[in-house]
Structure formats: C-alpha cells, structure tokens
Amino acid sequence: MGRVFRFISRPLLAVQDSEKAHGRSLLMLRILSSNPFTRFMLRTLYKPTHNLPIHRFGIDFEHPFGMAAGMDKRAEALRGWESIGLGFSEIGGITMLEQEGNPKPRMFRHGGDRALVNRMGFNNPGSEKVALRLKKSRKYNRKIPVWANLGKSKLTPLSEAKDDYATTLRRLWCDIDLFVINVSSPNTPGLRDLQHGDYLSSIIQECMAENLKSADMYGGKTKPLLIKIAPDLSMPELELILDVALAANIDGIVATNTTLQRPNDEDKAYKESGGCSGTPLGERSTELIHHIFKYTNGSLPIVGVGGIMSSDDAWEKIINGASLLQAYAGFVFEGPGLTKEIVNGVRRKLRDSKYASLEEAIGSSVVLN
Ligand SMILES: Cc1cc2nc3c(=O)[nH]c(=O)nc-3n(C[C@H](O)[C@H](O)[C@H](O)COP(=O)(O)O)c2cc1C
Numbered sequence: 001m002g003r004v005f006r007f008i009s010r011p012l013l014a015v016q017d018s019e020k021a022h023g024r025s026l027l028m029l030r031i032l033s034s035n036p037f038t039r040f041m042l043r044t045l046y047k048p049t050h051n052l053p054i055h056r057f058g059i060d061f062e063h064p065f066g067m068a069a070g071m072d073k074r075a076e077a078l079r080g081w082e083s084i085g086l087g088f089s090e091i092g093g094i095t096m097l098e099q100e101g102n103p104k105p106r107m108f109r110h111g112g113d114r115a116l117v118n119r120m121g122f123n124n125p126g127s128e129k130v131a132l133r134l135k136k137s138r139k140y141n142r143k144i145p146v147w148a149n150l151g152k153s154k155l156t157p158l159s160e161a162k163d164d165y166a167t168t169l170r171r172l173w174c175d176i177d178l179f180v181i182n183v184s185s186p187n188t189p190g191l192r193d194l195q196h197g198d199y200l201s202s203i204i205q206e207c208m209a210e211n212l213k214s215a216d217m218y219g220g221k222t223k224p225l226l227i228k229i230a231p232d233l234s235m236p237e238l239e240l241i242l243d244v245a246l247a248a249n250i251d252g253i254v255a256t257n258t259t260l261q262r263p264n265d266e267d268k269a270y271k272e273s274g275g276c277s278g279t280p281l282g283e284r285s286t287e288l289i290h291h292i293f294k295y296t297n298g299s300l301p302i303v304g305v306g307g308i309m310s311s312d313d314a315w316e317k318i319i320n321g322a323s324l325l326q327a328y329a330g331f332v333f334e335g336p337g338l339t340k341e342i343v344n345g346v347r348r349k350l351r352d353s354k355y356a357s358l359e360e361a362i363g364s365s366v367v368l369n
Helices: 002-014 018-032 036-046 078-083 127-139 158-175 191-195 197-218 235-247 279-295 311-319 329-334 338-352
Strands: 054-056 059-061 065-067 089-094 107-110 115-118 146-150 178-182 225-229 252-255 275-278 302-305 322-327
Touching (some): 127 158, 191 197, 197 235, 225 235, 235 279, 311 322, 311 338
Parallel strands (some): 089 146, 146 178
Antiparallel strands (some): 115 275
8 A cells, every 4th residue: 555655646746736735635534534434444554453552641552653743733634543543643733813824835845855844834723613623523432542732823922822822722621632832833933932941831830720720620630741842952952941841740742843954955845944844854853852861861751753754763763762653744755554664663673672562662772871
C-alpha cells in the first residue's frame, strides 16, 4: 500500500496547491471513515498488526506513534485517525476566538528534501465551535486518546494570553484526554515570547487552575498538561523553560514545533516565510529531546516530533529520550502507511536490541549525571 501512495497518490498530490491537497486528503479520510465497511478497509490496510503498548500521563497507548498538531485543526476526522491505526491524535491549534489565519498561499512543499514550510497562523473555528463538534462525536466510542493543542488568538494581547489558553481548555475539557500548551508556533506575532519567565508560569498556573475547577465540576481527575517548545531556543533558554515547567509540575514536554531555520535560502519553498518542518528539522529536534532528557534526569516525559519519516528516525528519537512520537510532514510525504512502518520497524529494532522493553530503550543513548 505504501507503493500505491508513493507512485500514484503522492505525485497526484504534489501537483496540487499544498493546502488544497491537504483539504482533499482530509475530506477523503472523513468520507472513508464514516461507514463501517470502509473503516474496516482502512484498518486492514493501515493499522499495525501488533501493538507496542506504553503508559504515559496516566493513559494507555496501544503504541507510541500519533498525529501532530496542525493536521486536523477543526477536529473533523477523529474517526479517520483511529481507523488508520494511530496511537493518538492531536487536534488544533485551537484558539479562544475563531480566526482565518494568514492570507493564502501559506503552506509550501519541498519534495526533494521532504520538507514543509507553513505560515498558517492558527486558522481555526475557535474553541466554542470545536467544543460543539467534539460533543457531537460523543455518539461513538472513541478508541484512541484525543489531545488538544491550545494556541493564542491573534487579537489577544500577550498580557491576556493566560485567559485565552485557559478559556479554550475549559471549553474543551470534557472531551479531551490531554492538553498541549503551544507557545512555540512561529506564525502568531509574539507567541514565542510566551515561552519565557512570567508569561509561561502565569499561563501554566491559569490552565492548571481551570483544569482543577473542571475536574471538580465534572468529576474525575485533572487532565495532563504539556508544553510545546520551539527548536530555535538556545540550550540556556531551554533550561530556563524546563526550570519553570518543573517548578509548575507540568506533566511533559512536546519537542518540537517548526523551525525558522532553512537548509538554504535558494530553493523556492525555503524563500517563503514561516516555520519549516520535515527532514531538515529532524536532527535539531532530536538534539533538544536529548538535552531535555539529560537536564531533567529522565523525569519529564517527552513527546518527540520533527522529521520522523521512518522507523530509523523514530528509534533515534526514542533512544534520545522520547517516550511518545508524532509526525506531520511524514504523513504528507510517506502517506498513511507510515504508522505501520514505524510501529513494525520499532518492534523489530527492539527485538534485535539489548533492551527488554520499549521503556528500557527510552533515553538509552543519554548519559545521565
Ligand atoms: C501546516 C502545518 C500546521 C501546523 N500547525 C500547528 C499548530 O497549530 N500547532 C502546533 O503546535 N504545531 C503545528 N504544526 C507543527 C507540527 O505539529 C510539528 O510540530 C512540526 O511540523 C514538526 O513535525 P514534522 O517534522 O513531523 O512535520 C504545524 C505544522 C504544519 C506543517
């Protein structure tokens, strides 16, 4: 099936405008996952034959590989993601207010490098509408955890950012299993400033307070809260963020978002402004994962994302400290067969390694103090 994607679907998608191709793929997935027969077909084609279970954040995952934020900004294809065998999905970025995002075109592909450049700017229907959509999805039994990526509305000043994030968290709380506070998208002016000092701790505190209130109101436990960071931080900046996160008892880190760096400034896609992801991001994101694991002594679970295109890339992230993994560009260039390739490949690598379990392999190439 990977070959069908490589030789037929990928060339077809490559000649279309990137955002339109994305929209068509999402629509196709929605249609195919809307009836039991085609869902069965999707599962047969794409779901990994064996699991690779892992428990993190109080949640059981069938395997560690999921979909990164940005793919399903409107929570449109929830059933699709589970039908193609993902371990979890992350919807959003969702902001308190509905917004259009930046003018189009705003998403570009570099096929040769398997890279994407985007400046979407949090185009999304806003948390009120997304909450309604999630409520409707309650009529079927969800099979995989659904995470939400929280962004800040463009109109909200940085000083009020904490209320923007916390409002979205409150609206979505009942239908989401885990929240990612995204302070690292490069396409909302000033957003990355929220990674630092007082801003960051006030956002975490406000989200935690809202989390507790919702848990009290609806019953049950608070939901795990993670922070997603940028790959363009220096190591001292990263350490300051980790100090704040550890002091605030955050549950984990997602590393990383897209980068402002480019492999060169000649190729057409790289001349576009925005964040770059895919293969050129892989090494930098792994460096940050390694540093986080070392700095926190392996105490803070890391979700590794950036340039995962194969089971080799996935394994690299795992031995450097990631316990869960996500991809965006990998699905664009390798298609929906990527999950099977990664889960089967990582299982094989584990079998051929000296590690008895996935847990043992996580962070195994990091020398701790
Ligand atoms: C078109 C596009 C939109 C994205 N939107 C978001 C977003 O809303 N929130 C977020 O945290 N990350 C967003 N990302 C970043 C991805 O979640 C991921 O961190 C990044 O692409 C690196 O992974 P990859 O190399 O597998 O693509 C987006 C990426 C792309 C390509």
